[in-house]
Each structure stands twice: as C-alpha cells, then as structure tokens.
Amino acid sequence: MESLIDKFFSRTSNLDYVTQNIKKISIDTEVDKLFNAINSYSDESELRYVGGCIRKIINKEKIDDIDLATNLTPDDVSQALKKNNINFYETGIEHGTITAVINNQKFEITSLRKDVVTDGRHAKIEFSKDWKEDASRRDFSINSIYSDKEGNLFDPYEGRKDILAGKIKFIGDAEKRIKEDYLRILRYVRFFLKYSKNKHDPRILKKIKINLEGIKNLSSERLLDELRKIIRSNGLEHISKDKESAELLRLIFPQILxxxxxxxxxxxxxxxxxxxxxxxxxxxxxxxxxxxxxxxxxxxxxxxxxxxxxxxxxxxxxxxxxxxxxxxxxxxxxxxxxxxxxxxxxxxxxxxxxxxxxxxxxxxxxxxxxxxxxKFPIETKNLMQEYDLVEGKTLGKKLKLLEEFWVNNDFNISKDQINRIVRN
Known part of the structure; x- marks a missing residue:
C-alpha cells in the first residue's frame, strides 16, 4: 500500500509540475498580452485558463488548444482587446466566446455563464461573474479546473484529484447533466477511454442507457465531431477491454463495424x-x-x-x-x-x-x-503543329491513344511509335 509520505510527495510533485507548465504557456505563446488586456480592464476583471489545457497539463499531455475564461461580458472583452490593439473575431459570441488572434495564434476567451434553459441540444445562457457558478454548469469534474497565469488552481469539484485517480465524474446529478446536452453521453465515452483507470459506475451506465434516445435529436455534425475526437485521442486502442464503451459506440454508430x-x-x-x-x-x-x-x-x-x-x-x-x-x-x-x-x-x-x-x-x-x-512528354501544341492537326475529336482521340501506349510501355515512347500511332 502506498504510504502517506509517498502520497504527499506524489501530490506535491504533480502540483509543482502543473505550476511550472502553466507558467511555461506564457513563454511558448503570446497569451500574456491577453492576461494584461483583460486583468487591467477593471479592478475586478480576471482571465483564467480553463478546461482542456489544464486537464492535459495535469495528465502530462501535449497542449494543442488554449481555452480561457473571464468574468467580463463579451462586449467588455471586445473593448479590452480593442484598447490593446489585439485582433479578434466574434463567430462564437452568441455562446459568449470571442477568439483573439496574436501572431497567428488563436485563443478562445469565453465569458462565465449560467444555463437558463436547456433542451438536450443547446442551452440558453446568461453571463455571470461567479466562477463557481460557471464551473457547476460544466459536464465533468476534470473539465472544471481553472488557473491563473501563475498556476494557482481554482478546482471546486476536485477535478485534479479525479484526473490523477483516473475517475470520470459528472458534476452533480449525472442524468440532469445528460439531459442538458445528450452529446455528453459521447463525451463521457471519450474521456472514459482516454483517462479512466477504473470500471464504469453501473449507476452512470444505467442513466446513460435510459437517455440514449436523446442522441437522435443531435445534429450529425456534432456527433461526427465527437467521434473524430474519440478516434484522434487514440481512444479505440484498447476498446475490446471496455465492453461498455464499445456497446455505447455501437448503439450510436452501428455502421462502425x-x-x-x-x-x-x-x-x-x-x-x-x-x-x-x-x-x-x-x-x-x-x-x-x-x-x-x-x-x-x-x-x-x-x-x-x-x-x-x-x-x-x-x-x-x-x-x-x-x-x-x-x-x-x-x-x-x-x-x-x-x-x-x-x-x-x-x-x-x-x-x-x-x-x-x-x-x-x-x-x-x-x-x-x-x-x-x-509527366506525359507530348505537348498538344507541338503535336498539332507537327502533324497538321486541329482541335477536336480526332486530336483528343490521338492524344488518348498516345497516353495509353506511353503508360502501358512503362512510360516510354519513341518518335517512331508516335508517328505510327498518329498516322494510323
């Protein structure tokens, strides 16, 4: 059994690693400009890392995207970026997301939110100032971890602990989370295949299967995008060892034979x-x-x-x-x-x-x-001049015969062979 001392040093070592690598993001990217722009906008404004990038750092994975959260509204985020001459676009603004672009690096900045109405596909939201409220609307504890640029974690649902333990835990009631957005069934499978070190909780599986019909209400684009993430995360490398995940995927994608x-x-x-x-x-x-x-x-x-x-x-x-x-x-x-x-x-x-x-x-x-x-060595222009040919069916037929002969003759053709084919 692992001793208390070993557990303590394991936790401390991981925290040091996380802190160092979160700080390293500022070295490897231009993200500091965003922290300066948002944090200086007002006395209470704040920007934090969130979600996938924190999860991956804790699990010692390579980071591909940097997601950020702020207690500013999208309008205020726009003003802060304009004030600091930072380019951005607002394609996700209806969901509270603005994408900043610095030296071809993209950073998604999403305002804190709370769900007002959910229908299993999309949520009607309101913007919030409360970090805990924003965390409470997320799907799993491992995705509800925030950090400032110095690596100080805000982890209200103990997501870091669950990552290290290989535990996929819904925030709050699993069935409620699923009914808010049925795509979370597939997200559960993806994260379970990627991170879990434990068996499925039969209570969660029961709630998933009860609500599986809700998948039919989702767009093919969203389902396909989630399948893409499952495949690209190497989640299928050991699928036969996880019969429950395999069964769920077969029920959702029966054509994956x-x-x-x-x-x-x-x-x-x-x-x-x-x-x-x-x-x-x-x-x-x-x-x-x-x-x-x-x-x-x-x-x-x-x-x-x-x-x-x-x-x-x-x-x-x-x-x-x-x-x-x-x-x-x-x-x-x-x-x-x-x-x-x-x-x-x-x-x-x-x-x-x-x-x-x-x-x-x-x-x-x-x-x-x-x-x-x-490369086919015969040019149409030269062939027309040398053999007094004009554009039309005859020229096209001759060119096709020449090309077929050239290909079947291991991509070789002599002058005599050209003469014989063209004059025939």
Missing part, C-alpha cells in the same frame, strides 16, 4: 495509425463488402472531399485482387492516373488491415512515397 481495428497493431501499422487523419481511420472502420460506407457517409453528411477519399478505398476493397495488383508497374500506373495520395492510401489501408507484416507492400510504399509522378 470494425471498432477494434486499432488494437494489437505491429510497429509499422502503429506508425501509420498515429500519423493518419480522421477520414482515413474512419474508412478503415466502416468499409466492408456491402454498402455500409455509403450509408454512413450519407447519414452523417460527410464532406465531399472525404467522401471521395473513402469511396476510392471502398471501391478498391471491393475490387478483385490478383497477382498483378501489388506490383510496381501497376501501382505506378495508378500513381499517374489517381495521384500519389490515393495510392499511398491503398497501401496504408492494406498494411493497417493486415495483422501480418508484408514486406513487399512496405517496400512498395516507401518506393512510391519518394517517386515523382511521371
């Missing part, structure tokens, strides 16, 4: 997984021999760009593979017609979905990644 795709990856597959973006990883999980991927893309309103990418992989997955499919000659052809990104997607898909290491596929990928795209 291969939820455990990212478990027990070999070293090479793991590297692909960690470097891949959301649309590629989504493709791995939803593509099968049916129209499952098409239905998911329709249901969740996937962007046209991502649809094109997923559909390309889906078509390849359904195509017949023969001994020539994964040869250098065939893949260089695909590289020319389909582009490097598409061909590398095919190879990464093959590597990631194959539990065994296929050195041939890996070698092909490395070769193609560094290969320049072949």
């Amino acid at each position: 291969k939820m455990n795709s990212f478990e027990k990856l070999n070293e090479i597959s793991k590297k692909i997984y960690l470097e891949a973006d959301f649309s590629f990883l989504l493709a791995v999980m939803i593509i099968d021999k049916t129209d499952n991927a098409d239905y998911f893309m329709y249901k969740f309103n996937i962007s046209k760009k991502d649809q094109k990418r997923i559909k390309y992989l889906d078509n390849f997955y359904k195509s017949k593979v023969n001994k020539n499919t994964f040869t250098e000659k065939n893949l260089v052809k695909k590289l020319y017609f389909d582009g490097k990104e598409s061909v590398l997607d095919i190879l990464n898909f093959k590597i990631l979905t194959n539990k065994k290491i296929d050195q041939n596929i890996i070698d092909l990928k490395n070769m193609l990644a560094n290969k320049d795209l072949p």
Whole structure:
C-alpha cells in the first residue's frame, strides 16, 4: 500500500509540475498580452485558463488548444482587446466566446455563464461573474479546473484529484447533466477511454442507457465531431477491454463495424495509425463488402472531399485482387492516373488491415512515397503543329491513344511509335 509520505510527495510533485507548465504557456505563446488586456480592464476583471489545457497539463499531455475564461461580458472583452490593439473575431459570441488572434495564434476567451434553459441540444445562457457558478454548469469534474497565469488552481469539484485517480465524474446529478446536452453521453465515452483507470459506475451506465434516445435529436455534425475526437485521442486502442464503451459506440454508430481495428497493431501499422487523419481511420472502420460506407457517409453528411477519399478505398476493397495488383508497374500506373495520395492510401489501408507484416507492400510504399509522378512528354501544341492537326475529336482521340501506349510501355515512347500511332 502506498504510504502517506509517498502520497504527499506524489501530490506535491504533480502540483509543482502543473505550476511550472502553466507558467511555461506564457513563454511558448503570446497569451500574456491577453492576461494584461483583460486583468487591467477593471479592478475586478480576471482571465483564467480553463478546461482542456489544464486537464492535459495535469495528465502530462501535449497542449494543442488554449481555452480561457473571464468574468467580463463579451462586449467588455471586445473593448479590452480593442484598447490593446489585439485582433479578434466574434463567430462564437452568441455562446459568449470571442477568439483573439496574436501572431497567428488563436485563443478562445469565453465569458462565465449560467444555463437558463436547456433542451438536450443547446442551452440558453446568461453571463455571470461567479466562477463557481460557471464551473457547476460544466459536464465533468476534470473539465472544471481553472488557473491563473501563475498556476494557482481554482478546482471546486476536485477535478485534479479525479484526473490523477483516473475517475470520470459528472458534476452533480449525472442524468440532469445528460439531459442538458445528450452529446455528453459521447463525451463521457471519450474521456472514459482516454483517462479512466477504473470500471464504469453501473449507476452512470444505467442513466446513460435510459437517455440514449436523446442522441437522435443531435445534429450529425456534432456527433461526427465527437467521434473524430474519440478516434484522434487514440481512444479505440484498447476498446475490446471496455465492453461498455464499445456497446455505447455501437448503439450510436452501428455502421462502425470494425471498432477494434486499432488494437494489437505491429510497429509499422502503429506508425501509420498515429500519423493518419480522421477520414482515413474512419474508412478503415466502416468499409466492408456491402454498402455500409455509403450509408454512413450519407447519414452523417460527410464532406465531399472525404467522401471521395473513402469511396476510392471502398471501391478498391471491393475490387478483385490478383497477382498483378501489388506490383510496381501497376501501382505506378495508378500513381499517374489517381495521384500519389490515393495510392499511398491503398497501401496504408492494406498494411493497417493486415495483422501480418508484408514486406513487399512496405517496400512498395516507401518506393512510391519518394517517386515523382511521371509527366506525359507530348505537348498538344507541338503535336498539332507537327502533324497538321486541329482541335477536336480526332486530336483528343490521338492524344488518348498516345497516353495509353506511353503508360502501358512503362512510360516510354519513341518518335517512331508516335508517328505510327498518329498516322494510323
């Protein structure tokens, strides 16, 4: 059993680490300008770090976004920023959020709030001056931690303690929190997969399942965004060990057929997984021999760009593979017609979905990644002049025949071969 002395030094060590790294934000970013602008606006005005950045520092993770909270109203925040010549935009002002921009760094500043009316999707809010009141409307204790720029924590719901203990705890009554915004069901899954060191509380699971129908009232965009965060937080790496989270995800996203795709990856597959973006990883999980991927893309309103990418992989997955499919000659052809990104997607898909290491596929990928795209050597203008051709169907047909011959001849074509094709 851990001694009291060990516990004391563990707590002290973590607090020192947190304080040092919160102070370090001022060194690594331009955030001090915001603290000076807000804190000097009036005798009572104050700016604090909040939410994800504090949670990640406590858990010794890399910070990607810096979220800030203030007891000023959005109008006063705007005035404070203008007074200090700090650029900003107000796209989230209806929710109390203003985004400040300093040297291309973005900082979201949100006024303290309290919920007046909630409907399971959105909340009607009023601005507040009370830090505890703002904390009380947040979802989990681990997201209700604030800090000044010196690293002094304001932690009314003991979120730091819960992070260190790997405990995901709703603030107040779990069912009330869920009914305020049903997306919190998915957020619970995300944070549980990421941080929990404990088993699910059966009372929380019961309340989640009772309210699962509320998910249907949420927009596909919000659901997809939360799924993106789950995948990018590496939350599915050990999903088979958490049957409860897996069940909830399957109920919400039944088209995700291969939820455990990212478990027990070999070293090479793991590297692909960690470097891949959301649309590629989504493709791995939803593509099968049916129209499952098409239905998911329709249901969740996937962007046209991502649809094109997923559909390309889906078509390849359904195509017949023969001994020539994964040869250098065939893949260089695909590289020319389909582009490097598409061909590398095919190879990464093959590597990631194959539990065994296929050195041939890996070698092909490395070769193609560094290969320049072949350039068709025949220019239309020169062909027209030399062979007295004019724009039209005949010219287009000749160019297509020349290109096909060039590609099938390993991207080589001689003058005699050009003459024979054009004059035929």
